[in-house]
Amino acid sequence: MKAKRNKQVKKILGFYENNFGFRLPYQVLVDGTFCYAALQNQIHIADNLPRYLQGEILLFTTSCVIIEMEKFGSKVIGALLILKQFGVHKCGHEKKAIPGAECLLSMLGKRNERHYILAxxxxxxxNKVRQIPGAALLYLHSKTPILEKPSMASVSFAKEKVAGIGTIQSGELKKLKEAHGIVEENLKKPRKKKIKGPNPLSCMKKKGKKNKQNLKANSETTELPQKEKPKKKKIRYSKHIKDEIKQGNLVVVKEEAQKISSEKHG
Ligand SMILES: [Zn+2]
Incomplete structure (x- = not known):
């Protein structure tokens, strides 16, 4: 349970560190109600909170908060003594104190630029602190301190910031492409062709089959001329010459045929 809780706290603090620039030591701004609850639950703030936040912390309050607590008298004397142990931040209301809650809200301002964790x-x-982007909230749930998850205001502010960086980066990328004469349409076209083209693997298979067939066909065609060649070599004789061959007068016939042909041409 403790490991899970520590992990969760680290995650929340990580969010504030990454998006709002929170750094160690964390500045915890404490009011009278928190000191009062801590005393009731016997929680030693200065010991407990650094352990819970897993890092060094600085505890602060304001003079307005102290003055308000003093007005409650002896009922809150214990809480007042705890409060007075913490550092007192100048709040600008030294001449005339204002209600503690108002003072603390003025300390946070519109963006909590001083990175306070408000206890x-x-x-x-x-509820008012939840409206301020980057304001971290801490409270006690009986004896357990709870660092609240970032409010909607903080989350949406961080998202907008990231989106803003994204658009700037894509804009810069476009400029770079234009500078190098790269048109996005031209880049896209070859990709489309690749997608439309047949699957190279399927081509391989088809070619393989075709090749086998071709090989067979080639083997047939290579055999054919071998068969044809002897045919071409064969001298075809007309019937009367064949008769002469049978009679054994082939040589005579050949010579006579040559004579006849030479006489004709001559
Ligand atoms: Zn003040």
Whole structure:
């Protein structure tokens, strides 16, 4: 359970580190309600929170928060003593104190640019903090500190930031392509041809079959001239010459035929 919780806390802190620039030591801004709940549940803030956040922390409050707590009197004296142990951030209300929650919201500003983790048990304040992108929220669930998952405001702000970087990168890529004379359409066309073309593997198989057939055909054709050649070599004699051969007068006939042909040409 503890390992799972640590992993989850690291993931949340990682989100704030990557998207909003949170760094160690984490600055935890504490209000009176958180100190009060910690005392009730016997939680030692300065010991417990660094362990929970798995890193060094700095604990702060403001003079407005202290002044507000002092107004509650002896009921919250223990919580006030804890609060006074923490550093006091200048809030700009030193001349005239304002309600603690308002002061803390002014410390966070519109973007929580000082990267505070706000520790409070004040539900109204929590709801207002959730509207601020990059504001981390910590509260106690009985004895267990809970670092709340990033609010919708934080998540959507981070997404927009990433999307913004994406469009800039694609824009720069287009410019680079144009600079090098690469037209996107030209790049796409050969890809389409590749897709439309037949599967090279299927071609291989077909060719293989064809090759076998061709080989057979070739073997047949190579045999044919061998058969034809002797035929061509054979001298075809007309019937009367064949009769002469049978009679054994072949040589005479040949000479006579040559004579006849020479006489005709001569
Ligand atoms: Zn103040």
């Amino acid at each position: 409070t048990q004040d539900k109204d304040l929590e």
